[in-house]
Amino acid sequence: MNLRVNGRETALDVDSTKTLLDVLRGDLFLTGTKRGCDSGECGACTVLLNGQAVHSCLVLAAELDGHDVVTIEGLSKDPKDLHPLQKAFIEKGAVQCGFCTPGVIMTAKALLDKNPDPTEEEVRYGISGNLCRCTGYSKIVDAILAAGEEIRMKKQ
């Protein structure tokens, strides 16, 4: 099968029982996507599938021939030129243990792609499928709102 991963066509030979998360972590060494519960409840494995945020632990890889996947590693190619979300997460102190961070950032990316000017409530609702046990969410919400603002400024 062929999968477009972080902008690159990738030929894969996958077992029918494997999830997208298994393939990303096990076959492609993209370990930035985390396994927290393996049942779609914690959101740590969130990636973009054709632009939509999905729990990669709930998606069977074999069904994805010809699809497009973006993981946290694909969000910016150059650490000196980070995505506004990544920059905002650093600047607002939205990162603690960091285990939920990739998933939250990918969910937020999908959210801002759809709605670059969300209210705080929309952000909170939008990331309510991503559990974080360290931060209490305040700084994550601040960071997503700040990133939205930067994205809007850039577009103008």
Place this chain on the structure above:
Amino acid sequence: MTTTLEVPKYATVGKSVHRIDALEKVTGRAIYGDDMRFPDSLYGKVLRSPHAHAKIKRIDTSEAEKLPGVKAVVTGADAPFRGGEAIRDQPFLAVGKVRFAGEAVAAVAAETEEIAERAIELIKVEYEPLPAVFDVVEALKPTAPLVHEDLHTYAHMPIVNPVPNTNICAKFEFNQGDVEKGFRQADCVFEETFTFPSGHHCQIEPFMAIAQAEVSGRITIWVPNDAPHRLRKDLADAMGVPFERLRVITPPYMGGGFGGKGGLKVEMVCIALAMRTEYRPVKIVLTREETFTSSLMRHSAVVTVKTGVKKDGTIVASQAKLLYNTGAYAEKGPTVTLHGCESGVGPYRIPNVKVEGYTVYTNRPVAGALRGYGLPQSSFAHESLIDVIAAKLGIDPVEFRLKNALEEGSINPTRGDVLASVGLKECLLKAAKEIEWGKPRPPNRGVGIACEYKGTKTPSGSAAFVKVEQDGSVSVITSAVEVGQGIKTILAQITSEELGVPIERITVTSPDTDYTPFDASTTASRATFHMGNAVRFAARDAKEQILNLAAPILGANPQEVEAIDGEIRVKGGNRKITIGQAIKSRYRAGLTILGRGSYYPEVQGTMFSARSIFYMYGAQAVDLEVDPETGKIRIVKIAAAHDVGKAINPMACEGQIEGGVVQGIGTAIFEEVKYDAKGMMLNPNFRDYRIPTASDAPEVAPIMVEAAHDEGPFGAKGIGEMTLVSTPTAVANAIYNATGIRIKELPVTQEKFFDLMKGRSA
């Protein structure tokens, strides 16, 4: 009381510098345990007990062993070791009987995870169920089934005194003054019993370990454990081997700890397997369900408090009895209970005090440290009772607390030591002000407050090296564990400040017991204080060596030069040299400047029996709204004021406070572990064990109070644990304020609260 005047000017300390690990984390490049992989690694899976208490009559592993791809199968007989820091009571895998549902009974190492899973299903175990005991009060009755028949044979810490032929794992008592006399002097005496739920840390990273044996008999284990040196000691004690036979390496990052990732968890089974795989490494990653059932819980507790007061609100005596359910094994239960006892009557000036605490074995999963270390339980009791008393006497709850609150020079009510660096009153005042205490509120809206103090484990040591290389770059060699709290950044800031080197030039290691020096643990909110001191002294030692090196090059005395911004400068002059140039000009062929530092508080007594080297203080105030129709509790805002001594990194402190408070909200209104009648956990997943989401989290106003500590690095104390301690009680007190309903049992889920409201109107 605080250090608002004469604040020295620091370059990086006190500034919210960005975390030094943030770039790795936002790009997905930070490596956690499960991201580590060895080419020849085997996968381990564990067979767990379906019974809470049962005799193991027979284990047949023959079918599993025959399965192609299986490399090793182990049972308790293959690893005849018992571990445990407080009491050495826990077998690596069950031997003879199982004591909780979820206990490891057998394990398999295989070429793939799938084979290991299949092999586990082929193991046959014959059990004979035994009567089980789950409730802490039941477990203390003389007729209760014994969880440990051989309690008298176990090795234990000197301060822990298990009572043989009972389920009493440990017993503690604090006495000051004469509590009976105190009650006689009181105008009114109040007594209530409160029940606190168990709960889980819910670190988003599941537990894991990789272990590998070497032909020499040495074993290396890679594990996200919050105390690698303590782990090495615990393993060495359990296995009866000297330290050099064990090496503990902490993966670069850990996905959350909150007290859960210490002691022996998955380590035991992983090592048992690794000893039988012909030197191939074995990796075990627990499922979310196993993480719930078979790692660690918070102690559920029943706490009775009795307090005597004068009519004017002066507390004259207080007595507390704490019963902590530690589950099947002691783990850190005894010292969790001890800390619960130490803060058992609250942060008040009380001349007559008696606190008794019991750590009690039951057939529940193992309980141990969870953020707050025994305090949320005892605090819920006495801070609720304080509210009851204030209401009865018609005194405002904030005023009542301020009237009795500990202050600079007060006597610690339980230990009797004189307290210094006490920011409690400022915390109370600031939290109350922030929540607009006293402002009239609409019906069904209420405010509540709670406060607390907590010590750290004392005495305990930390050591560090600061290594300066030829080009002036610096590494901090430390065993402090980055669990997410930001300790790497804090230590880099302290080094930067002390050594005069920009933070960008500093790296901080992750622990490896072969290379990084001793640290007692990254627990007890002790790392900034203890390791901060050790690192500061190591940086100072390195700086002195560098100043001595550079001064003659600059034609000056060492006293006439200073280190600033990576350079050595002659004070008040223009002559300067970079640290790199200084080292190179003296040691052309290369050399390292190695600064050494260690910190060990000089106090009387052994570990946990001594007074704490520092105490943290905090107060939290809650504004909430209840819906009488549905029982829904909406928390509008929480103001959390915490005395941190000195905020080395204010943004990191805010993050600790915001995170702890939201965990505390979970404890207050959502989180409850449920079991069936046989002791099987019913909700070991995030769907049924609900933790707060972003939509549940209210506005949190973090407030830092800085009552500097003489011995702390730049005055700093600690913060992590305190942030959760007062939240559940402040919520419960606010519910009382809004509705007149006194909460005596947590959590107050919507369902339970609906029933309480209904009961009231009926």
